[in-house]
Amino acid sequence: MALGKVEGGLRVGANARLTAADGRTITVAEDAHFEGPVTIDCGFECRSMRVEGRGYGPGGDVRIHGDLTVHGNADIMAHLHVRGTIKSENLEVSGHLESKSVTAGRVRVGGHARIDGRLEAQTVDVGGHFTVSGAVRLASLDVGGHVKVGGGIIGGNAKVMGHFESTAALSYGELNVLGHIRLPAGSVGERLSIHGNVRFEGDTSCKDINVTGVAKVSGDCTAETAEVFGKLDVLGSLKVLKGFRVFGSVEVERQLSCEELLLGGKLAAERILVSGRAVLAGDLGTESGLKAVSVVVGRASRVKGPIVANEIGVGKRIDLDASPWGNLWSGKWLYAARMTKVEDLYGKSVEIGEHSQAGRVFAEVIRMDEGSAADQVTYTSDFKPPKRYHLNNPPVKAAKLPDSPL
Numbered sequence: 001m002a003l004g005k006v007e008g009g010l011r012v013g014a015n016a017r018l019t020a021a022d023g024r025t026i027t028v029a030e031d032a033h034f035e036g037p038v039t040i041d042c043g044f045e046c047r048s049m050r051v052e053g054r055g056y057g058p059g060g061d062v063r064i065h066g067d068l069t070v071h072g073n074a075d076i077m078a079h080l081h082v083r084g085t086i087k088s089e090n091l092e093v094s095g096h097l098e099s100k101s102v103t104a105g106r107v108r109v110g111g112h113a114r115i116d117g118r119l120e121a122q123t124v125d126v127g128g129h130f131t132v133s134g135a136v137r138l139a140s141l142d143v144g145g146h147v148k149v150g151g152g153i154i155g156g157n158a159k160v161m162g163h164f165e166s167t168a169a170l171s172y173g174e175l176n177v178l179g180h181i182r183l184p185a186g187s188v189g190e191r192l193s194i195h196g197n198v199r200f201e202g203d204t205s206c207k208d209i210n211v212t213g214v215a216k217v218s219g220d221c222t223a224e225t226a227e228v229f230g231k232l233d234v235l236g237s238l239k240v241l242k243g244f245r246v247f248g249s250v251e252v253e254r255q256l257s258c259e260e261l262l263l264g265g266k267l268a269a270e271r272i273l274v275s276g277r278a279v280l281a282g283d284l285g286t287e288s289g290l291k292a293v294s295v296v297v298g299r300a301s302r303v304k305g306p307i308v309a310n311e312i313g314v315g316k317r318i319d320l321d322a323s324p325w326g327n328l329w330s331g332k333w334l335y336a337a338r339m340t341k342v343e344d345l346y347g348k349s350v351e352i353g354e355h356s357q358a359g360r361v362f363a364e365v366i367r368m369d370e371g372s373a374a375d376q377v378t379y380t381s382d383f384k385p386p387k388r389y390h391l392n393n394p395p396v397k398a399a400k401l402p403d404s405p406l
Contacts, residue, residue, distance in 0.1 A: 001016070001017075001018055001019075002018075002019050002020065002021045003018055003019075003020065003021060003026045004020070004021040004022060004026070004027075005026075005027045005029070006026070006027065006028040006029060006030075007029050008029060008030050009028065009029075009030040009031045009032070009033070010028045010030075010031070010032040010033070010046070011032075011033045011035075012032075012033070012034045012035065012038060013034075013035045013036065014034075014035045014036020014037060014038075014052075015036055015037055015038070016034070016036075016038045016039075017038070017039045017040075017041070018038065018039070018040045018041065018042075018044075019040075019041040019042055020041075020042035020043070023042065024042060024043060024066075025042055025043035025044065025045060025066065025067075026040065026042060026043070026044050026045070027045045027046075028044075028045065028046035028047070029046075029047065030046070030047050030048075031046065031047055031048045031049070031050070032044075032046040032047075032048070032049045032050070033049075033050050033052075034049075034050070034051040034052065034062075035052050036051075036052055036053065037051070037053065037061055037062060037078055038051065038062055038063075039062075039063045039065075040063070040064045040065065040066070041065045041066075042065060042066045043064070043066030043067040043068070043069075043084060044064055044066065044067075044068050044069070045068075045069040045070075045071075046069075046070055046071070047070075047071050047072050048070060048071075048072040048073050048074070049068075049070045049073075049074045049075070049076070050073075050074075050075045050076075051075070051076045051077055051078050052077055053076070053077035053078035053094065053095075061078055061079040061080070061081055061095070062076055062078045062079065062080045062081065063081045063082075064080075064081070064082045064083065064084070065083050065084075066082075066083060066084045067082070067084035067085045067086070067087075068082050068084065068085075068086045068087070068088070068099075069086075069087045069088070070086075070087070070088040070089070070091070071088075071089065072088075072089050072090070073088070073089060073090045073092070074088045074090065074091045074092065075092050076091075076092065076093045076094065076095075077094040077095075078093075078094065078095050079093075079095035079096045079097075079111070080093045080095065080096070080097050080098070080099070081098045081099070082098070082099035082100070083099075083100070084099070084100055085099065085100045085101045085102065085103070085117070086099045086100075086101075086102045086103070086104065087102075087103045087104070088103075088104045088105075089104065089105045089106075090104065090105055090106045090108075091104045091106070091107045091108070092106075092107075092108045092109075093108070093109045093110065093111075093113075094110045094111075095110060095111045096109070096111040096112045096113070096114075096128070097109045097111070097112070097113040097114070097115075098113075098114050098115075098116075099115055099116070099117075100115070100116050100117040101115065101117030101118045101119065101134065102115050102117075102118075102119050102120070102121065103119075103120045103121070104120075104121045105121065105122050105123075106121065106122055106123050106124075107119075107121045107123070107124045107125070107126075108124075108125045108126075109125070109126045109127065109128070109130075110127045110128075111127060111128045112126070112128035112129045112130070112131075112145070113126045113128070113129075113130050113131070114131045115131065115132045115133065115134075116133050116134075117132075117133060117134045118132070118134035118135055118136070118137075118152075119132045119134070119135075119136045119137070119138070119149075120136070120137045120138075121137075121138055121139075122138070122139045122140070123138070123139055123140045123141075123142075124138055124140070124141050124142070124143075125142045125143075126142070126143045126144065126145070127144045127145070128144060128145045129143075129145035129146045129147070129162070130143045130145065130146070130147045130148075130149075131147075131148045131149075132148070132149045132150060133150050134150045134152075135149075135150050135151050135152035135153075135168065136149045136150070136151075136152035136153065136154065137152055137153050138152075138153070138154045138155065138156075138158075139154075139155050139156045140154070140155075140156040140157050140158065141154055141157075141158040141159070141160070142158075142159045143159070143160045143161065143162070144161045144162070145161065145162045146160075146162035146163045146164070146165075146179070147160050147162065147163070147164045147165070148164075148165045148166075148167070149165075149166050149167070149170070150166070150167050150168050151166050151167065151168025151169050151170050151184075152168070152170060152171070153170075153171045153172075154170070154171070154172045154173060154175070155171075155172075155173050156173045156174065157173060157174045157176070158172055158173070158174065158175045158176065158177075159176045159177075160175075160176070160177045160178070160179065161178050161179070162178070162179045163177075163179040163180045163181070163182075163196075164177045164179065164180070164181045164182070165181070165182040165183075166182070166183050166184060166187065167184065168184060169184055169185065169186035169187050169188075170183060170184075170187045170189075171187070171188050171189065172187075172188075172189040172190070172192075173189065173190045173191070174189075174190055174191040174192075174193070175189055175191070175192050175193070176193040176195075177193075177194065177195065177196060177198070178195045178196055179196045179197075180196050180197040180198070180199075181194065181196065181197070181198035181199070182198070182199050182201070183198070183199070183200050183201065183204065184200075184201045184202065185200070185201050185202020185203055185204070185218075185219060186202065186203065186204075187200065187204050188204070188205045188206065189205075189206040189207065190206070190207045190208065191206065191207060191208040191209075191210070192206045192208070192209050192210065193210045193212075194209075194210065194211045194212065194213045194214075194215050194230070195212050195213050196213045196214075197213055197214045197215075198211075198213070198214070198215045198216070199215075199216050199218070200215075200216070200217040200218060200219070200221070201218055202218055202219040203217075203219035203220045203221070203236070204217060204219070204220075204221055204222075205221070205222040205223065206221075206222075206223050207223065207224045207225075208223065208224060208225050208226070209221075209223045209225070209226040209227070210226075210227050210229075211226075211227070211228045211229065211230045211231070211232050211248070212229045212230045213230045213231075214230055214231045214232075215230070215231070215232045215233070216232075216233045216234075216235075217232075217233070217234045217235060217236065217238075218235050218236075219235065219236045220234070220236035220237045220238070220239070221234050221236070221237075221238050221239070222238075222239045222240075222241075223238075223239070223240050223241070224240070224241045224242055225240065225241075225242045225243050225244075226238075226240045226243075226244050226245070227245045227247075228245070228246045228247065228248045228249075228250050228265070229247050229248045230248045230249075231248055231249045231250075232248070232249070232250045232251070233250075233251045234250075234251070234252045234253060234254075235253045236253060236254055237252065237253075237254040237255045237256070237257075238250075238252045238255075238256045238257075238269075239256075239257050239258070240256075240257070240258035240259070241258075241259060242258070242259045242260065243258070243259060243260040243261075243262070244256075244258040244259075244260065244261050244262070245262045245264075246261075246262065246263050246264065246265050246266075246267050246282070247264040247265045248265045248266075249265055249266045249267075250265075250266070250267045250268070250269075251267075251268045251269070252267075252268070252269035252270070253269075253270065254269070254270050254271075255269065255270060255271050255272070255273065256269040256271070256272045256273070257272070257273040257274075257275075258273075258274055258275070259274070259275050259276050260274070260276045260277055260278075261274045261277075261278040261279065261280075261292070262279045262281075263278075263279065263280045263281060263282045263284060264281050264282050265282045265283075266282055266283045266284075267282065267283070267284050267285070268284075268285040268286070269285075269286055270286065270287045270288060271286055271287065271288035271289060271290075271291075271406065272284075272286055272289075272290040272291070272292075273291050273292075273406075274290070274291065274292035274293070275292075275293070276292065276293055276294075277292060277293060277294045277295075277296070278290065278292040278294070278295045278296070278309075279296050279298070279318060280295065280296065280297045280298060280301050280303060281298035281301060281318045282298075282301060283301065283302045283303075284301070284302070284303045284304065284305070285303075285304040285305060286304065286305030286306075287305060288305065288306075288405065288406065289305045289306035289307065289308060289405050289406050290303070290305060290306070290307050290308070290309075290406075291307075291308040291309065291404075291406040292308075292309045293309060293310055293311075294309050294310060294311040294312070295307050295309040295311070295312050295313070296313045296316050296318065297312075297313065297314045297315065297316065297340060297342055297356075298315075298316055298317070298318040298340070299315055299316065299317055299318075299340055299353070299355070299356075300338045300339070300340055301340055301341075301342075302340075302341050302342075303341070303342040303343065304343060305343060306343060306344040306345070306346060306404070306405050306406070307342060307343075307344070307345050307346070307347075308346045308347070308404040308405070308406045309346075309347050310347055310348045310349070311347060311348065311349050311350075312345050312347040312349070312350045312351070312363075313350075313351045313353070314340055314342055314345070314350075314351065314352045314353055314356045314358060315340040315352065315353025315354060315355060315356030315369070315372070316353055339355050339356060339357050340353070340355065340356040340357070341356075341357050341358075342356070342357070342358050342359065343358070343359040344358075344359045344360045344361070344362075344405075345358055345359070345360070345361045345362065345363065346362050346363070346401075346404035346405070347362075347363045348363060348364045348365070349363060349364065349365045349367075350363040350365070350366050350367070351366075351367045351368075351369070352366075352367070352368045352369065352372040352374060353369045353372065354369040354370050354371045354372060355371050355372070356369075356372050356373075357372070357373045357374070358372075358373070358374040358375070359374070359375050359376075360374070360375050360376045360377075360378070361374050361376070361377045361378070362378045362379075362401045362402060362404075363377075363378075363379055363380075363401070364379060364380050364381040364382075364401070365379065365381050365382045365383075365384075366379045366382070366383050366384070367384040368384070368385050368386055368389045369386055369389075370386045370387065370388050370389070371388060371389070372386070372389050372390075373389065373390040373391070374390075374391055374392070375391075375392045375393065376391065376392060376393040376395075376396070377391065377395045377396070378395075378396045378397075378398050378401065378402075379395070379396075379397055379398070380397070380398055380399065380400065380401055383395050383397070
């Protein structure tokens with residue numbers, strides 16, 4: 001049937017085919033109701049739209065060969081194919097969705113969704129895979145399958161059960177992905193939870209980063225806080241404005257800087273600058289060294305590279321339950337039966353605990369506990385050795401300490 005402008009409502013049976021009398025658009029002033037699949041060979045506009053979808057499937061989908069404009073709710077219990085754009089206050093599709101650009105308050109798709117253009121909506125909920133070739137502007141996103149978008153903004157929470165990929169820079173609020181993530185250079189966010197595998201193709205920044213899977217940054221990375229329980233590789237520099245907690249493995253090609261550092265796993269960097277306190281209960285390796293206000297090295301830990309700090313304690317028992325990070329680790333820290341080993345130390349006050357071995361030690365005041373060892377100690381004020389200790393060279397009292405490497 002050929003229709004023009006319908007002043008009232010429209011009710012159509014199943015398997016109908018409609019066309020516009022003017023060849024462009026059918027306009028329905030009120031509600032449009034379809035008992036089954038329909039093909040519309042033009043654009044379609046109405047106040048609300050409902051398709052019952054009896055018999056939908058191959059050859060029984062809803063097909064619109066133009067733009068679809070629904071000023072209220074669109075409830076499509078079938079697959080929906082639109083050659084043009086879609087505008088709707090609320091769009092709900094029980095099957096799959098294919099269209100060009102979509103503008104809606106709420107989009108809900110039971111199957112897969114493929115949009116060849118831009119997408120602007122408040123909330124999007126897709127049960128299957130979700131693909132948008134253009135940029136998105138969303139408040140929240142919840143997808144049960146894989147996601148691929150052309151960049152844009154996801155202002156609130158984005159939860160993806162499968163893989164997530166953005167082909168252009170993406171700004172996000174909270175991104176939680178269980179599969180693999182691929183983000184291009186320039187992507188920024190508020191919070192990123194990585195349970196699978198993520199790759200940043202260049203420089204990136206995120207307020208809070210939580211890595212329980214594997215993350216790789218091809219450039220520089222900036223965060224306000226960061227926690228790593230999995231593996232993080234940064235090919236540039238890593239800057240954490242506040243606390244940085246490592247219970248997994250972290251490798252930074254260049255410089256790592258943070259306000260507070262807690263190491264309970266493995267960490268490697270060219271150099272590390274900590275503006276506050278560093279607590280090391282794992283293995284640390286640097287080329288140029290670690291500099292902080294104070295450094296505590298836990299029992300059985302390994303540190304490669306010099307340490308520079310006002311106060312340095314080596315071979316200490318670290319009780320994470322009593323520390324500011326106690327809620328991240330239950331029970332006491334378990335120490336292996338091995339010596340604590342560090343290299344050169346530069347500080348004002350240095351204490352080398354029992355069963356600890358150091359390289360050269362330069363400080364105003366140096367204290368060594370029973371069973372400790374060092375290559376050499378140089379002090380300006382006081383040296384307090386125990387009865388049993390070991391030095392490869394005699395202690396030296398100097399008028400001035402040498403400059404530190406950092």
